[in-house]
Amino acid sequence: xxxxxxxxxxxxxxxxxxxxxxxxxxxxxxxxxxxxxxxxxxxxxxxxxxxxxxxxxxxxxxxxxxxxxxxxxxxxxxxxxxxxxxxxxxxxxxxxxxxxxxxxxxxxxxxxxxxxxxxxxxxxxxxxxxxxxxxxxxxxxxxxxxxxxxxxxxxxxxxxxxxxxxxxxxxxxxxxxxxxxxxxxxxxxxxxxxxxxxxxxxxxxxxxxxxxxxxxxxxxxxxxxxxxxxxxxxxxxxxxxxxxxxxxxxxxxxxxxxxxxxxxxxxxxxxxxxxxxxxxxxxxxxxxxxxxxxxxxxxxxxxxxxxxxxxxxxxxxxxxxxxxxxxxxxxxxxxxxxxxxxxxxxxxxxxxxxxxxxxxxxxxxxxxxxxxxxxxxxxxxxxxxxxxxxxxxxxxxxxxxxxxxxxxxxxxxxxxxxxxxxxxxxxxxxxxxxxxxxxxxxxxxxxxxxxxxxxxxxxxxxxxxxxxxxxxxxxxxxxxxxxxxxxxxxxxxxxxxxxxxxxxxxxxxxxxxxxxxxxxxxxxxxxxxxxxxxxxxxxxxxxxxxxxxxxxxxxxxxxxxxxxxxxxxxxxxxxxxxxxxxxxxxxxxxxxxxxxxxxxxxxxxxxxxxxxxxxxxxxxxxxxxxxxxxxxxxxxxxxxxxxxxxxxxxxxxxxxxxxxxxxxxxxxxxxxxxxxxxxxxxxxxxxxxxxxxxxxxxxxxxxxxxxxxxxxxxxxxxxxxxxxxxxxxxxxxxxxxxxxxxxxxxxxxxxxxxxxxxxxxxxx
DNA sequence: TGCTTCACCATTTTT
DNA sequence: TGGTGAAGCA
Numbered sequence: 001x002x003x004x005x006x007x008x009x010x011x012x013x014x015x016x017x018x019x020x021x022x023x024x025x026x027x028x029x030x031x032x033x034x035x036x037x038x039x040x041x042x043x044x045x046x047x048x049x050x051x052x053x054x055x056x057x058x059x060x061x062x063x064x065x066x067x068x069x070x071x072x073x074x075x076x077x078x079x080x081x082x083x084x085x086x087x088x089x090x091x092x093x094x095x096x097x098x099x100x101x102x103x104x105x106x107x108x109x110x111x112x113x114x115x116x117x118x119x120x121x122x123x124x125x126x127x128x129x130x131x132x133x134x135x136x137x138x139x140x141x142x143x144x145x146x147x148x149x150x151x152x153x154x155x156x157x158x159x160x161x162x163x164x165x166x167x168x169x170x171x172x173x174x175x176x177x178x179x180x181x182x183x184x185x186x187x188x189x190x191x192x193x194x195x196x197x198x199x200x201x202x203x204x205x206x207x208x209x210x211x212x213x214x215x216x217x218x219x220x221x222x223x224x225x226x227x228x229x230x231x232x233x234x235x236x237x238x239x240x241x242x243x244x245x246x247x248x249x250x251x252x253x254x255x256x257x258x259x260x261x262x263x264x265x266x267x268x269x270x271x272x273x274x275x276x277x278x279x280x281x282x283x284x285x286x287x288x289x290x291x292x293x294x295x296x297x298x299x300x301x302x303x304x305x306x307x308x309x310x311x312x313x314x315x316x317x318x319x320x321x322x323x324x325x326x327x328x329x330x331x332x333x334x335x336x337x338x339x340x341x342x343x344x345x346x347x348x349x350x351x352x353x354x355x356x357x358x359x360x361x362x363x364x365x366x367x368x369x370x371x372x373x374x375x376x377x378x379x380x381x382x383x384x385x386x387x388x389x390x391x392x393x394x395x396x397x398x399x400x401x402x403x404x405x406x407x408x409x410x411x412x413x414x415x416x417x418x419x420x421x422x423x424x425x426x427x428x429x430x431x432x433x434x435x436x437x438x439x440x441x442x443x444x445x446x447x448x449x450x451x452x453x454x455x456x457x458x459x460x461x462x463x464x465x466x467x468x469x470x471x472x473x474x475x476x477x478x479x480x481x482x483x484x485x486x487x488x489x490x491x492x493x494x495x496x497x498x499x500x501x502x503x504x505x506x507x508x509x510x511x512x513x514x515x516x517x518x519x520x521x522x523x524x525x526x527x528x529x530x531x532x533x534x535x536x537x538x539x540x541x542x543x544x545x546x547x548x549x550x551x552x553x554x555x556x557x558x559x560x561x562x563x564x565x566x567x568x569x570x571x572x573x574x575x576x577x578x579x580x581x582x583x584x585x586x587x588x589x590x591x592x593x594x595x596x597x598x599x600x601x602x603x604x605x606x607x608x609x610x611x612x613x614x615x616x617x618x619x620x621x622x623x624x625x626x627x628x629x630x631x632x633x634x635x636x637x638x639x640x641x642x643x644x645x646x647x648x649x650x651x652x653x654x655x656x657x658x659x660x661x662x663x664x665x666x667x668x669x670x671x672x673x674x675x676x677x678x679x680x681x682x683x684x685x686x687x688x689x690x691x692x693x694x695x696x697x698x699x700x701x702x703x704x705x706x707x708x709x710x711x712x713x714x715x716x717x718x719x720x721x722x723x724x725x726x727x728x729x730x731x732x733x734x735x736x737x738x739x740x741x742x743x744x745x746x747x748x749x750x751x752x753x754x755x756x757x758x759x760x761x762x763x764x
Numbered sequence: 765t766g767c768t769t770c771a772c773c774a775t776t777t778t779t
Numbered sequence: 780t781g782g783t784g785a786a787g788c789a
Contacts, residue, residue: 077778106779205779240778273777372775435765560779580776602775640774641780
C-alpha cells in the first residue's frame with residue numbers, strides 16, 4: 001500500500017490536502033468536486049475532464065472525512081473505464097481504493113447476486129449467459145413451444161424479451177399487455193425462458209440488473225444493507241442508463257440521496273439497447289434538489305474541431321444546451337474528402353495515414369471510425385497492401401470464438417451442474433457419439449423429473465429411450481466430467497482446471513488430429529486461454545474473495561469482459577472501429593469514413609425516426625479527434641453485393657463551411673498503375689487527391705466500364721515466394737482478380753494478397 | 765450421425 | 780459480398 005499520493009500528501013490528510021486536491025481544477029470542475037451531500041448532476045461535454053471530476057470528487061469525499069472508502073460505489077459501463085478510474089483514484093488516495101466498489105453495473109450486480117441469489121431461488125453458483133448462450137436458450141424454448149422459427153425469428157424474440165427486461169417488465173406483465181400474434185409468441189417464450197433460466201441457475205446480462213432490482217424491492221433487509229454500505233454512489237456515462245439501472249440507483253439512493261451522475265446527453269447513442277436519454281434530461285425533475293454543473297471547457301480538441309462538433313449538434317432539438325470551447329489553438333481545418341468508391345476511399349485513408357506517420361504522428365494515435373463493422377473489410381485489405389499495421393476493435397471477439405466458448409462452457413458446467421446450455425454446447429464436442437436425439441432425451445428427462453442436467457447424464461440408464469450405444473457414450477462423458485469436477489474441487493488454480501479439461505475431454509487431441517492451419521490456430525487460442533487463467537491465478541493470490549470459488553470468480557470475470565478491453569495501446573497500430581465503440585476514446589487523428597446518406601445516417605435509423613441519435617453518433621466521432629479530422633464519403637459503394645450511388649451525408653453540410661477543407665479526388669481506378677510495381681499506390685492516391693476533378697460526369701453516366709483487363713497472374717500454386725515483412729512462403733491458391741493465397745512458413749499464417757501490389761517475389 | 769449444399773439475409777451492441 | 784442455418788444426402 002502506498003502512503004504518498006499524487007499531491008504528496010498522505011491518505012485522507014484533511015483540509016489542507018482537500019484544498020490542494022481542487023487547486024488545479026477549473027471553477028466548474030471544482031464546483032462539482034466540492035459539492036457536499038445530495039444529488040449532483042454533472043453535464044460534462046466531450047473532453048471536459050469528467051473522469052478527473054469523478055476521481056477527484058471521490059478523493060475529496062475521503063479527504064474531507066465525508067466518506068469512508070468502503071462506502072463508495074462508483075459505477076461505469078465498461079471494465080476498461082472502471083479499471084482506469086480505480087487506477088486514477090488510487091493515484092490520488094493510495095491503496096485504500098481497494099475497499100471501494102469501482103466497477104460496471106453488471107459486475108456490481110453480479111457481486112451482490114453472488115451473495116444474495118439464493119433468496120430468489122437461484123443457486124449461489126449461478127452461471128452468466130452471454131448473448132449467444134441466451135439466444136440458444138431462447139431457441140430451445142421456441143422449439144419446445146412449437147413456434148415456427150421462420151415466422152418469428154428467435155433473435156427478434158430475444159431482443160423483445162431483452163427490451164422488456166430493460167423496462168423492468170416481467171413475463172407476466174408482458175403477457176397481460178399482449179397485442180398481436182408476435183407479442184403473444186414472445187410472451188410465451190419469455191415465460192418459459194424465465195423458468196428454464198432459473199432451472200439452469202443461469203442469468204443473462206439483463207437478468208443481472210433486473211434480479212438485483214427484484215432483490216432490493218422484495219427484501220427490506222437486503223435493501224437496508226446495501227443502502228447502508230453504499231452511502232455515496234457515483235455514476236459515469238449516465239446518459240446510457242436504462243430503466244432498470246435507473247431503478248437500481250433509485251433504490252440505493254432514495255434515502256441518503258448522495259447520488260452523483262456524470263454524463264453528456266450529446267453522446268447518448270445506445271437507445272437501441274434500452275438506454276433512455278430521459279434519465280439524464282429529466283434528472284432535475286426526478287431530483288428537484290439536485291445541483292447541476294455544466295462542464296464546457298474542453299481539454300482535448302482544437303477549437304476548429306469543437307466548432308464543427310458544436311455546429312453539427314446544434315441541429316438537434318431535444319438537447320440540453322452546451323457549447324464546447326478551449327483555451328487551445330484553432331488548429332487545422334477539417335477535411336472532407338469525396339472519393340469514387342469505397343476502394344478509393346480506403347486508399348485515400350491509407351495514404352493519409354502514411355503521410356501522418358511520416359510527419360511524426362504515432363500510428364497508435366490514428367483511428368478510423370465507421371458506422372457498420374462490415375466497412376472494415378475493404379479498409380483492412382487496403383491497409384494490408386499498404387503494409388500499415390492496424391488492429392480492429394469489434395467483430396469476433398476472443399471469447400466468441402468457438403473453441404474458447406467450448407472451453408468456457410466446460411468450465412461453466414463444472415461450476416454449475418444445472419447449466420443446460422453449456423451442457424448442450426460441449427456434450428458432443430469433440431464428437432463422442434451423443435447426437436441430437438440423445439441430447440433431447442436427456443434434456444427432456446431433466447425437465448420431467450426436475451433434476452439438474454448433471455444428475456441426469458450421470459445416470460443415463462434411467463433415461464427412457466436411450467439405446468445401449470447412447471448409454472455407453474453418455475456414461476463415458478459423465479465419467480470424464482465427474483473426474484474434472486473432482487479435480488476442480490481439489491485445486492485453487494483455474495489454469496490447472498482449464499488444462500485438465502482440454503486434455504481429459506480429448507478436445508486438444510481432436511484438434512491435433514485435424515492437422516489444419518485453422519485447428520492449429522484454435523490450439524493457440526486455447527493456450528492463450530490457459531495463459532489468461534494463469535494470470536488470473538497469480539493476481540488472485542493477492543486479493544482473494546471468500547464469497548466464491550476461484551473458478552466462479554474467473555467465469556464471472558471473463559463473461560463480463562468487453563471489446564474495449566482488447567484495445568492495445570503500447571503497440572504501434574492504427575485502430576479501426578465502429579463509431580459506437582469509439583465513445584470514451586481519443587486520438588490525435590481521426591477518420592470517419594462512409595459519410596453518405598443511407599449509411600450514415602443509416603437508412604434504418606432515419607426510417608425509425610432516430611436521426612438525432614445518428615447525429616449524436618457523428619458528434620461522438622468528431623469529438624474523439626484531438627488535432628486532425630477527416631470525413632470521407634464515396635459516390636458509389638457496393639454493399640452486400642450490389643453497388644449503389646449515394647448522396648453525401650447531410651451531416652457534412654451541417655458543419656460550418658469555413659471550417660472545411662474540401663478534397664474531391666478521382667483516383668486512377670483499376671490496373672493502370674500495376675506496371676509501376678507494388679508500392680506506388682500511396683503516391684498515386686496522393687497525387688490523385690491533388691487532381692481535384694469535378695464530379696460533373698453526371699453521377700450515373702459512366703459506371704467505370706473502362707478498366708483494362710488485368711495482367712496475367714504470374715504465380716501458380718506451389719511457387720515459393722518471399723515477402724519483405726512476412727518472410728518466406730508458398731502459394732497455396734490463386735483466385736480471380738490477381739489474388740494469391742500464400743502460406744508463410746514463419747508464423748504458419750495464410751494470407752490473401754493482391755499479386756500486383758503486394759511486394760511479393762518469386763524464389764527460383 | 766455428419767457432411768455438403770443451397771437459400772437467405774445483412775446497423776449500431778458498454779454487459 | 781460474406782456468413783449463417785436448415786434441409787438433403789451418403
